[in-house]
Amino acid sequence: MDFKITDDKAIVHFDEEFSIAELKDIKDIIKEIENKKIVKIMFDFRNVKYIDSSAIGILVTVLKYTKKNGGVFKIYSPGEDVKRILKLVNLDSFFEIVENREEA
Numbered sequence: 001m002d003f004k005i006t007d008d009k010a011i012v013h014f015d016e017e018f019s020i021a022e023l024k025d026i027k028d029i030i031k032e033i034e035n036k037k038i039v040k041i042m043f044d045f046r047n048v049k050y051i052d053s054s055a056i057g058i059l060v061t062v063l064k065y066t067k068k069n070g071g072v073f074k075i076y077s078p079g080e081d082v083k084r085i086l087k088l089v090n091l092d093s094f095f096e097i098v099e100n101r102e103e104a
Contacts, residue, residue: 039071
């Protein structure tokens with residue numbers, strides 16, 4: 001997992017799995033994003049095959065943060081497995097999901 005801040009936007013790139021194993025790293029990234037007052041956040045899920053409940057909790061946290069601060073949170077390029085998980089927990093309609101970075 002890595003991230004890049006460009007102008008007023010943060011893009012977080014994930015590996016194959018977004019789970020409790022990455023929890024500390026993603027919390028550190030989010031803290032840095034908040035400290036820099038970035039409110040446009042994009043999660044690049046093109047490589048993600050699996051997310052767990054900890055990841056879902058982070059997604060909700062980031063969504064709340066961006067909405068509270070007048071920003072935007074988008075997930076781009078999620079695979080079918082990730083889309084299915086989000087749909088299963090009825091969160092697919094809460095997140096702005098786009099197919100590619102250009103739409104984000």
